[in-house]
Amino acid sequence: MDKIWSEMYEAARSVLNERRISDYVTCGEVAAAVVSKSGRIYTGVCIDTCSTLGICAERNAIFNMITNGENEIDKVLCILPDGSCGAPCGACRELMVQLMAGKYHDVEIMLDYKECRTIKLGEITPYWWIK
Numbered sequence: 001m002d003k004i005w006s007e008m009y010e011a012a013r014s015v016l017n018e019r020r021i022s023d024y025v026t027c028g029e030v031a032a033a034v035v036s037k038s039g040r041i042y043t044g045v046c047i048d049t050c051s052t053l054g055i056c057a058e059r060n061a062i063f064n065m066i067t068n069g070e071n072e073i074d075k076v077l078c079i080l081p082d083g084s085c086g087a088p089c090g091a092c093r094e095l096m097v098q099l100m101a102g103k104y105h106d107v108e109i110m111l112d113y114k115e116c117r118t119i120k121l122g123e124i125t126p127y128w129w130i131k
């Protein structure tokens, strides 16, 4: 496995911390790490609210990347509560497509960390409305 994946996994695991922030907000049940084209790792956790104001861990990590002045994603990994990895939801895929229209196809996503199975964003979003 490429060393960057284990660095991403450890970075995401370091912020995985399920907790209740208030009567209305929980967070940290899922954590994500993205690697930008520059090679820097950005992390984020899911934030869940009682009125749909929250965000997925992947988008939180992507917004962290954007906050720090970068625009292009190279790899994405998210850790579920049981330690396994999963594919991004439709909203997160949509954000990546809109951020990288015309070049999102090669974004790599970790599907199964133990088996080191990855997939390209273009494979799971082959007929997106933005080419």
Ligand SMILES: [Zn+2]
Pocket: 056, 057, 058, 059, 088, 089, 090, 091, 092, 093
């Ligand atoms: Zn999502």
